[in-house]
Amino acid sequence: MIALLVRDLKLAIRAGGGFGLGLAFFLIVTVLVPFGVGPEGGTLARIAPGILWVGALLACLLSLDRIFALDYEDGSLDLLATAPIPLEGVVTMKAAAHWLTTGLPLTLAAPVFGVLLNLPEGGFGWLMLSLALGTPALSVIGTFGAALTVGLKRGGLLMSLLVLPLYVPTLIFGAEVSRRGAEGMATETPLMLLAGITAAAVALLPFASAAAIRVNLR
Amino acid sequence: MMPDLGKYETTVLSAYGVTILLLVALVGLSLWRARKVRRALAAQEERMARNG
Amino acid sequence: MSIWEYANPKKFMETSGWLLPWATILSAAALVVGLVWGFFFTPDDYKQGSTVKIIYIHVPAAMMAINIWVMMLAASLIWLIRRHHVSALAAKAAAPIGVTMTLIALFTGAIWGQPMWGTWWAWDPRLTSFLILFLFYLGYIALWEAIDNPDTAADLTGVLCLVGSVFAVLSRYAVNFWNQGLHQGASLSLDKEENVSDVYYFPLLLCIAGFIGLFLTLVLLRTRTEIRARRLKALEARERMA
Numbered sequence: 301m302i303a304l305l306v307r308d309l310k311l312a313i314r315a316g317g318g319f320g321l322g323l324a325f326f327l328i329v330t331v332l333v334p335f336g337v338g339p340e341g342g343t344l345a346r347i348a349p350g351i352l353w354v355g356a357l358l359a360c361l362l363s364l365d366r367i368f369a370l371d372y373e374d375g376s377l378d379l380l381a382t383a384p385i386p387l388e389g390v391v392t393m394k395a396a397a398h399w400l401t402t403g404l405p406l407t408l409a410a411p412v413f414g415v416l417l418n419l420p421e422g423g424f425g426w427l428m429l430s431l432a433l434g435t436p437a438l439s440v441i442g443t444f445g446a447a448l449t450v451g452l453k454r455g456g457l458l459m460s461l462l463v464l465p466l467y468v469p470t471l472i473f474g475a476e477v478s479r480r481g482a483e484g485m486a487t488e489t490p491l492m493l494l495a496g497i498t499a500a501a502v503a504l505l506p507f508a509s510a511a512a513i514r515v516n517l518r
Numbered sequence: 519m520m521p522d523l524g525k526y527e528t529t530v531l532s533a534y535g536v537t538i539l540l541l542v543a544l545v546g547l548s549l550w551r552a553r554k555v556r557r558a559l560a561a562q563e564e565r566m567a568r569n570g
Numbered sequence: 571m572s573i574w575e576y577a578n579p580k581k582f583m584e585t586s587g588w589l590l591p592w593a594t595i596l597s598a599a600a601l602v603v604g605l606v607w608g609f610f611f612t613p614d615d616y617k618q619g620s621t622v623k624i625i626y627i628h629v630p631a632a633m634m635a636i637n638i639w640v641m642m643l644a645a646s647l648i649w650l651i652r653r654h655h656v657s658a659l660a661a662k663a664a665a666p667i668g669v670t671m672t673l674i675a676l677f678t679g680a681i682w683g684q685p686m687w688g689t690w691w692a693w694d695p696r697l698t699s700f701l702i703l704f705l706f707y708l709g710y711i712a713l714w715e716a717i718d719n720p721d722t723a724a725d726l727t728g729v730l731c732l733v734g735s736v737f738a739v740l741s742r743y744a745v746n747f748w749n750q751g752l753h754q755g756a757s758l759s760l761d762k763e764e765n766v767s768d769v770y771y772f773p774l775l776l777c778i779a780g781f782i783g784l785f786l787t788l789v790l791l792r793t794r795t796e797i798r799a800r801r802l803k804a805l806e807a808r809e810r811m812a
Contacts, residue, residue: 444733448713448726458712462730465705466737469744476748490747497740508733515725521610523620526685530623533681534609537627537674541784544670548788552795559802566805 301389304380308397311370322359322402323409329355330413341418348417349427349478355413356406356431357438357467361460363402364442367394368450368513377450381517387510395436395443395506403435419482426481430494434474437498440505441466447512469497577654579797586790593790597783604776612769624682626774630781631674635703638668638785642710643735646728656793658724659800661731662714663792667785669707675700695742695749702741706734720800 333351337343371377380390410431411424419427445463449455473494480487523530608626615622645661648654679697680690691697713730717723 448730449716451722452716455716458709458716461705461712462709465702465709465741466733468702469737469740472741472744472748493744493747505733508729512726512729515722515729518722521620523623524614526620529681529685530620533624533678534627536677536681537631540670540674540677544667545788547666548792548795552791555795555798555802559798559805562802562805562809566809 301385301393304385304390305393305397308394309400312366312397312401322363323405325362326355326359326406326409326413329358330416333417344418345420345482348414348419349423349482350475351417352410352413352419352427353430353434353471353475353478356403356410356435357471359406360398360402360435360438360442361463363398364446364459364463365449365456367398367443367446369446372450372516377513378517381513387513388506391443391447391506391509391513392440392502395439395502395509398443399436399439403431403439407431407435422484423478423482426487427478430474430477430481430491433491433495433498434470437470437494437501438467440498440501441470444505444509444512447509447516450513451516470494473497574652574654577648577652577656579656582656583794583797586794590787590790590794593783593787597780597787599780600776600783601780604773604778604780608770608773608777612773618686621682621685622770624678625770626777628675628678628682629774630778631671631678632700633778634781634785635668635671635675635700637782638664638671639703639706639735639738641789642668642731646731649724650728650732655724655800656797658728659796660789660793662724662727663796664785664789665707665711665714667788667792669704669711671781671785672700672704672707676704693749695746698745698749699742702745703738706738710734720803 330351333347333355334344337347368377371380381387383390407428410427414424414427442463445459445466448462449459452458473490476490477487477494480490605626609623612623614620642661642664645657645664649658649661676697679700683692683697684690710727710730713727714723717726
């Protein structure tokens with residue numbers, strides 16, 4: 301399973317693998333928002349936690365179709381499905397690779413973008429913590445969406461439609477942690493709920509994703 | 519016959535209007551598709567019966 | 571004689587064939603009587619004036635929007651576990667009805683909200699949850715449309731309905747939590763208060779029954795259409811291969 305993870309990571313980092321794409325998109329969103337809402341510092345400070353979360357979420361969405369598409373097209377997915385590792389494990393490794401190349405870099409880069417949006421001092425730590433806890437859920441849920449639509453030619457838009465409503469709970473609690481942290485309020489409740497959703501998603505969704513892959517490979 | 523809806527006349531009537539519109543559209547489309555499929559199936563079965 | 575007999579397409583077509591006219595008549599009757607009674611023969615509310623008449627369409631539609639999704643969940647589970655095609659097709663047939671009910675709930679809610687809260691839309695937990703439900707319905711229908719193979723489509727949409735249901739419940743709690751954190755804004759306890767008074771209660775009950783009847787009638791009709799459509803597709807495939 302680790303070999304699979306390393307292979308996917310190598311593929312992603314290679315040129316054309318889309319590694320920097322997520323970060324670049326995150327940057328674009330961060331730059332566009334002030335143009336949309338005006339440069340006034342107070343406004344930006346208030347919406348920064350939410351905007352950063354939405355930006356990270358959209359950036360994650362971008363690279364989802366890569367999770368299975370290439371392997372599906374060249375037949376590797378069939379091989380992986382019949383390999384000794386359980387398909388649920390394969391799917392989890394794929395989600396992990398996606399997180400390592402998208403969610404994790406976004407989490408680490410977020411403070412820089414926070415500066416651009418006038419994020420309050422106390423907010424940086426909470427932003428990173430909420431992203432660190434929440435982006436794995438985004439990867440796992442996104443993997444499920446990718447598994448559902450793997451057989452479709454241009455399933456990207458449909459996949460977004462399927463995945464975005466599933467992202468809502470994570471987004472709500474993640475942004476809430478970020479916002480409350482920035483304002484110095486207590487963050488235990490949304491933090492635990494956020495972590496709970498991620499834990500449950502990571503534990504249970506791979507079964508649904510694997511089932512979807514098996515259906516699509518029939 | 520119409521009760522005196524007072525100042526909320528447009529509100530109430532447009533709410534009912536939208537609802538009736540959507541329901542008529544739903545029922546209409548369902549009936550239209552039902553008819554279309556039934557005819558196509560009948561035609562197909564007839565064609566296959568003729569060709570043996 | 572168990573209920574699983576009706577999972578057989580032929581049996582289902584027979585039974586639904588004679589059920590359909592009765593369902594149509596009964597639901598039309600309940601709907602017409604309920605709406606006429608409610609619209610013409612109930613008084614205005616002290617606080618909300620004549621807009622209270624909107625409950626006769628808003629509340630039943632909202633109830634159906636949720637209950638239809640629950641039906642789809644049950645039907646999807648039956649398909650995934652027992653592989654009864656009629657079940658999968660019933661879920662497919664129900665979805666557009668659910669979408670329409672959700673839209674009715676959203677639109678009547680917004681229209682009602684305008685004079686009551688002074689705004690067309692408020693990110694109130696209930697309205698927001700319905701917006702999310704609308705997106706779930708849309709995704710489900712879109713997935714059915716996108717996939718060619720009927721069994722594959724049934725399986726994938728079944729799994730989506732399952733996962734979606736869990737997240738729908740999660741979203742409901744998340745949205746409640748999310749709105750608590752902000753200013754309370756306009757309270758939306760319209761539905762609960764009005765049901766207390768008997769004057770509105772019985773016509774409302776009739777309207778709810780009418781909407782349920784409408785759903786049953788339409789889902790029977792649409793499932794029959796889906797069964798025929800599937801048979802048509804199979805025959806066309808057979809013809810092409812011959």
